[in-house]
Amino acid sequence: MFAVTTLIAVSFSIGSFRIEEAERPFLYSVLLWIILTFSALSGLARSFIKEEEAGTIDVLKLSARPQAVFLGKLLFNLTLLGALELVIVPLFILLMAYQINFPGLFVAMVISGGLGLGAGTTIIAAMIARASARGALFSALSFPLLLPIMIISIKGCERAAVGISTAGWPEVRIAVAYFVIMITMSLLLFPLVWEE
Amino acid sequence: MIYKVFLTIWMAVVIIAAFLYAEAAVGFPGETSRILFFHVPQAWIATLSFLISMIASAIYLAKRRVKADYVARSAAELGFLFCVLATVTGSIFARATWGSFWNWDPRQTSIVMLLMIYGAYFALRSAVPDPERKRVFAGVYSILAFATVPFLVFVVPRITASLHPEDTMNPARPGLDPKTLMVFLGSLLAYTGLFVWMLRLRIRILTVEGLKEPKFMNRKPDAGQ
Amino acid sequence: MFTLNVSGIGKHYRETLLFRDISFQLNRGDVLAIAGWNGSGKSTLLRVIAGLVRPSAGRVEMFAGSESIPKESRRRFIGMVAPAISLYDELTGLENMEFFCRVRGFACSRNDCLDIVDRMGLTEHAKKMCGDYSSGMKQRLKLAQALLHRPSLLLLDEPGCNLDSKGIKVVEEIISRQRELGVTVIASNEKREVGYADRIINLSE
Numbered sequence: 324m325f326a327v328t329t330l331i332a333v334s335f336s337i338g339s340f341r342i343e344e345a346e347r348p349f350l351y352s353v354l355l356w357i358i359l360t361f362s363a364l365s366g367l368a369r370s371f372i373k374e375e376e377a378g379t380i381d382v383l384k385l386s387a388r389p390q391a392v393f394l395g396k397l398l399f400n401l402t403l404l405g406a407l408e409l410v411i412v413p414l415f416i417l418l419m420a421y422q423i424n425f426p427g428l429f430v431a432m433v434i435s436g437g438l439g440l441g442a443g444t445t446i447i448a449a450m451i452a453r454a455s456a457r458g459a460l461f462s463a464l465s466f467p468l469l470l471p472i473m474i475i476s477i478k479g480c481e482r483a484a485v486g487i488s489t490a491g492w493p494e495v496r497i498a499v500a501y502f503v504i505m506i507t508m509s510l511l512l513f514p515l516v517w518e519e
Numbered sequence: 520m521i522y523k524v525f526l527t528i529w530m531a532v533v534i535i536a537a538f539l540y541a542e543a544a545v546g547f548p549g550e551t552s553r554i555l556f557f558h559v560p561q562a563w564i565a566t567l568s569f570l571i572s573m574i575a576s577a578i579y580l581a582k583r584r585v586k587a588d589y590v591a592r593s594a595a596e597l598g599f600l601f602c603v604l605a606t607v608t609g610s611i612f613a614r615a616t617w618g619s620f621w622n623w624d625p626r627q628t629s630i631v632m633l634l635m636i637y638g639a640y641f642a643l644r645s646a647v648p649d650p651e652r653k654r655v656f657a658g659v660y661s662i663l664a665f666a667t668v669p670f671l672v673f674v675v676p677r678i679t680a681s682l683h684p685e686d687t688m689n690p691a692r693p694g695l696d697p698k699t700l701m702v703f704l705g706s707l708l709a710y711t712g713l714f715v716w717m718l719r720l721r722i723r724i725l726t727v728e729g730l731k732e733p734k735f736m737n738r739k740p741d742a743g744q
Numbered sequence: 745m746f747t748l749n750v751s752g753i754g755k756h757y758r759e760t761l762l763f764r765d766i767s768f769q770l771n772r773g774d775v776l777a778i779a780g781w782n783g784s785g786k787s788t789l790l791r792v793i794a795g796l797v798r799p800s801a802g803r804v805e806m807f808a809g810s811e812s813i814p815k816e817s818r819r820r821f822i823g824m825v826a827p828a829i830s831l832y833d834e835l836t837g838l839e840n841m842e843f844f845c846r847v848r849g850f851a852c853s854r855n856d857c858l859d860i861v862d863r864m865g866l867t868e869h870a871k872k873m874c875g876d877y878s879s880g881m882k883q884r885l886k887l888a889q890a891l892l893h894r895p896s897l898l899l900l901d902e903p904g905c906n907l908d909s910k911g912i913k914v915v916e917e918i919i920s921r922q923r924e925l926g927v928t929v930i931a932s933n934e935k936r937e938v939g940y941a942d943r944i945i946n947l948s949e
Contacts, residue, residue, distance in 0.1 A: 378830035382889065384796055385824055387847040388816070446663070450656045454646040463642050467635040468663060471670035501670055508666050512659045515580060518795070650758065651798065 326362035326411050330418065333358065348484035351421045352477045355412070356436070360473055362407055363440045367400050368461045371452040380452075389514040393445065397506070400448075401441040408437050424486030428495070432483060435498035436476030442505035443468045449516050472501050526716060530709045536702045554612045556702055560710035561605040562626075565633060568598025568714070573665045576658035585729060586722075588654040591661070592644070593721035597714060599637040606630050629671055636664045745809055746821065746896035746926040747771050748793070752802035755788055762788055763947050764801070770927045772896075775919060777938040778931040780947030786931040787826060789947065790899050793929060794824050806897070819848065821926075823890030826901035830882075833875035837866055837885050840874060841892060850893045857892075864888045864914060879906040887918065896926030903930065904937055916940070 333354055374380040383392060412433055415421065423429050444465045451461045479494030537556040575591035578584070609627060610620040621627065643660055647653040747769065754764035762785035770776055778786045791797040793804055795818055806813040806821060813821065831840045841857040861870045864884040869877065874885065883906045890898065903915045919940050922928045930937055938944060 377833065378828060379832055381796060381824075381826070381829045382831060382844070383847075385794065385819055385822060385829075386844050387819075388849075391847065443667075446659070450643070450659065451646070454643075456646060460642060460646050464639045464660065467632060467639055468667050470632060470635075471667050475670075497670070497673065501667075504666055505663075508663060512662060515655055516659055518798075 352480040368448040429483035432479035439472035446509040558608040565602035589725040747807040749805040754801040777941035784947040823895035824899040
């Protein structure tokens with residue numbers, strides 16, 4: 324919901340005409356990733372918070388291995404993000420008349436960036452599930468961690484739009500590396516967060 | 520006591536030397552290069568602090584010794600302080616050299632990132648009421664934050680290099696000029712000494728405050744628990 | 745032969761001391777009751793045994809025969825029921841059972857799940873969503889969940905909560921059955937429930 328509303332607001336106020344051609348690939352990339360990131364921040368903590376509120380968290384702690392819980396939640400978050408991207412990205416391209424010269428790289432970037440967003444936030448969601456001011460805290464904590472993936476995704480999408488492609492798609496590779504590292508660290512650290 | 524006095528004198532000497540002894544570097548407008556004697560050590564301490572905090576946190580997570588958490592927290596607080604100082608002195612330099620306080624060049628971006636991480640760290644600490652959980656979470660977060668730092672080192676230069684014409688701010692290490700080098704190293708030493716002193720003080724304060732808490736148990740939980 | 749060994753357990757929450765120096769050993773067939781006023785820490789002690797809460801001091805050990813069971817593997821041996829623990833409202837009773845079976849890594853068929861649901865007297869409600877259950881039914885389902893994997897250690901926090909006389913009979917039957925399987929620990933301040941046990945620890949002292 325957040326994503327669609329923001330998208331409409333952005334599209335309405337910026338329109339397709341006010342930004343110069345040369346600046347568009349970059350600025351549109353920025354806008355897209357801002358929308359995606361903040362939508363993620365508004366929604367991804369939900370799975371843990373819900374468990375906490377419903378009281379089901381204990382029985383989960385008693386029956387499942389922490390790694391299993393983490394991967395399950397991660398999968399859920401990634402699916403959510405995937406669905407979000409599926410809706411928002413095409414809509415964005417349409418509404419803003421975003422011209423993309425290298426769709427392959429663009430799609431790869433969106434996918435790997437999304438994976439990164441999910442990986443960076445899942446363990447944070449687990450930590451804030453019982454804290455006060457959860458929404459704001461979740462965003463405050465996640466944002467510094469997400470900054471690298473945001474920056475690299477913006478860069479990657481900008482490149483894809485402009486049409487420069489460096490061999491080997493370095494941005495995508497960095498995003499995937501981020502994803503892998505975040506998941507590994509989270510898997511190692513999650514049991515500490517999960518168990519009391 | 521002696522240490523404090525010595526440190527004060529040393530710092531005073533460095534400050535004076537920075538303005539009178541060393542020569543203003545060529546290539547920088549006016550006297551602006553002098554700020555580097557202060558700015559660089561501050562940034563260095565801010566980063567070092569982060570590293571110390573993270574390592575202390577890791578030790579806490581492994582051994583659950585409360586003292587380790589005191590170290591982590593003190594290092595974080597001081598690191599934050601020096602980070603703010605570094606940001607401010609950095610932007611003063613930016614203003615004097617390039618005309619605007621903020622340019623988002625690589626170094627500036629990374630120092631802001633560090634500031635944000637520190638801020639988030641303290642927000643997390645204050646949002647979790649249970650002391651044990653608070654320490655664990657703080658530790659986990661600082662390790663995660665540390666993991667993202669290498670990415671910034673690789674990522675930020677990429678994006679700013681092709682976006683902004685003016686960049687590579689950080690001038691090469693101050694001078695091959697021996698006088699400048701001397702003052703610089705002296706400043707680095709002074710700041711490090713200051714940091715160590717403040718850190719130990721802060722740790723001591725936290726330890727004493729910790730003693731106030733009622734001690735219920737004689738035996739700590741064994742490692743297997 | 746399952747053994748539970750608790751030594752020197754203490755827990756304080758910030759400035760309040762809940763309990764300290766709790767020690768006992770339980771073998772198969774033993775039933776222990778933890779009694780005390782509300783707020784005395786009964787539930788917390790149970791949670792410490794379950795591994796949900798870290799004690800401030802002391803340790804909890806579990807043995808299968810002479811082999812010590814490490815913390816990570818204990819979940820197979822523990823079944824727990826407590827007011828604070830809920831099951832998933834969006835799933836049916838049967839689905840809840842199946843979920844917990846799978847998540848525990850326990851090979852169990854539909855029939856096993858149905859069996860236990862029967863034992864709890866919930867057969868007609870098995871296909872209904874948990875959100876629609878009455879509190880008594882929820883309690884029975886919680887008991888079912890705790891017994892699914894035939895745990896050696898059964899932890900019951902106010903097991904008779906919300907149950908009618910039929911439900912209480914079921915609880916009694918569970919406890920007597922558990923004597924053959926392993927150890928039971930009950931936390932309660934109800935006389936009758938405390939009466940099921942051979943030994944009592946009173947936290948209010």
